[in-house]
Amino acid sequence: MDKRNHIDFLDAAELVHEFSSEKTRKFFRWTTVAPMVLTAILLLGLVYTTRAVISSNELAQQLGSTSVFEQLKHLATSGNRPLSGEDEGRINIMLLGIGGAQHQGGQLTDTIIIASIDPTGQKLGLFSIPRDLVVPIPGIGWQKINAANAYGTAANPETVGAGPALAKQTIENVTGLEIDYYIKLDFEGFTKMVDALGGIRVDVQVAFTDYEYPDENYGYEPVHFDAGWQNLTGSRALQYVRSRHGTNGQGTDFSRAARQQQILEALLVRTSALSTLLNPNKLLALSDIVGTHIETDMELWQLFRLYDIGKNIKRDAINQIVLSNSTEGLLAVDTNEEGTYLLRPRLGSSDFSEIQAAAQNLLGPQTVAITRKNQEKILRIVIQNGTLEEGLAAKTSKKLRSSFYRITQISNAQKRDYERTVMYKLSDQISEQDMQLIRQTLNANIAPSVPSFIQDLDADVLIIVGTDNPV
Incomplete structure (x- = not known):
């Protein structure tokens, strides 16, 4: 596929994290997520094929007898090829939403969701990662996770998929999951998609005003929505799902996620309507939007194969987890020296x-016992104190404690005069990537070779802490 194609899945459900899947299903009342995600995937396949295979006149003639879906499915046959992850029992798709070129920090991800499908057990899991979570980005260091796509894009602006590739690396390291595919959508694509469908109809539950909605000049503008059924254009739909500071109880992540759910439901209704599927002009308009604003590494047959796998998922087989700093959440609030709001793992x-563990058990505790990617990649680290400051090696080890690393030994070095x-x-x-992550974490030097005085250690890396690394 020449042009990988970005739907702002729009922070999909930034709600209170519930670790138990049973509790989660009770807590989340929105049970149409699976068909909506799958419809979005089907729409990608449909408009791609429309764009690549059939002109407007040809499409109009073709629609006379056979259904669009059957025509396109025939064109996109997989030949019984499995998807990546299908044989292992779990397909992980990274969904990214970005502002796009017209927005400040347009390559920063406003939304990060891992959609996991169990092809055998017919389950769907959605794992939402907040954009303010601080993580190690390969080759960059510790940054907010929403910067990974931006760094990757900036480093290789001419390479399609460079941003998602770095985001994928980062998310794989944080979650321990292996990401099989990605889909990325920008705000403009979302608004154009709504407009191409002729707008959407939404039942606004309560009237509210947001006096701090970001405008195009990096300031604020008030936006207001009346209660009741409303016909929303693309720009109004975007305001509805992005609003963060609404009155009347609409200033919480829970209320925002509920509004996003409404929009997705409305999009589902519009995209699956015969008035859309049998309208060549709408299909071609959508294909133009896909080509410009949606990026994915999935081929057409993969999109249809994924739809076939997930189309029969039952509502009670859907689980959603959103990482948060709630009472039962896995994150804690932090700030940097400038007072910027940050999120970190509550354990350190x-x-x-x-x-x-939460990501692993998204589809149920028996789904994956060990990550496919990291089951043989638990790195063994020996840390030695190269100074006269007592306990420095032990204190330094706390910076590295995670399920990525196993600290196998903490001791004093033979010499105690290390400055660096x-x-x-x-x-x-x-790997070189892991060496660089540790180096950036500790601000360390990497020795070009191992000197003879270092004894054989049952470890992958030795760190000797110097006086430059006080804790």
């Missing part, structure tokens, strides 16, 4: 073990 800045913290690579099990 680099301890993502609870997050990984230094790392020695002792095996081929540790």
Whole structure:
């Protein structure tokens, strides 16, 4: 596929995290997420094929007898090829929503969701990661997770998929999951999609005003919605789902997520309507939007295969987890020196073990016992104190404690006069990426070789802490 194609899945459900899947299903009353996600995937396939295969006149002739879906499905046959992750029992799709070129920080991800499908057990899980979570970004260091796509895009602006590739690496490290595919959508694509469908109809539950809605000049403008059924254009629909500071109880993440759910339901109704599927002009308009605003690494046959796998998922087989700093959440609020709001794992800045466990068990506790990606990648680290400050090695180890690393030994170095913290690579099990992440975390030097005075250690890396690394 030449042009990988971004629907702002719009922070999909930034709600209170419930670790138990049973409790989660009771807590989330919106049970049409699965068909909506799958409809979005089907829509991608439909408009891609429309764009690539059939002109407007040809499409109009073709629609006379056979259904659009059957025509396109025939064109996109998979030949019984499995999707990535299908044989292992779990397909993970990374959904990214960005502002786009017309917005400040347009490549920062406003939405990060992992959609996981169990093809055998017919289950769907949605795992939402807040954009303010601080994580190690490969080659960059510790940053908010929403910056990964932006860094990747900036480093390789001419390479399609460079941003999602770095976001994928980052999210895989944090969650322990292997990401099989991605879909990315921007705000403009969302608004154009709504407009191309002729608008959507939404029942606004309560009237509200948001006096702090961001305008196009990096300031604020008030937006207001009356209660009752409203016909929304693309721009109004975007305001409805993005509003964060509404009155009348509409200033919470819960209320925002509920509004997003309404919009997705309305989009589902519009995209699946015969008036859309049998209208060549609408299909071609949607295909133009897909080509410009949606990016994915999925091929057409993969989109239809995924739809076939997930189309019969039952409502009670859907589980949603949103990481949060609620009472039962897995995150804690923090700030940096400038007072910027941040989120970190509640167990410690680099301890993502609870997050990984939640991601692993998204489809049920028996789904995946160990991550496919990291089951043989638990790195063994020895930390030695190269100074006269007592306890420095033990204190330093706390910076590295996570399910990525196993601290196998903490001791004193033979010499105690190290001014700089230094790392020695002792095996081929540790990748250059992992070496760089540790180096950035500890502000350490990486030694070009292992000196003879270092004894054989049963470890992948040795870290000798210097006086430059006080804790």
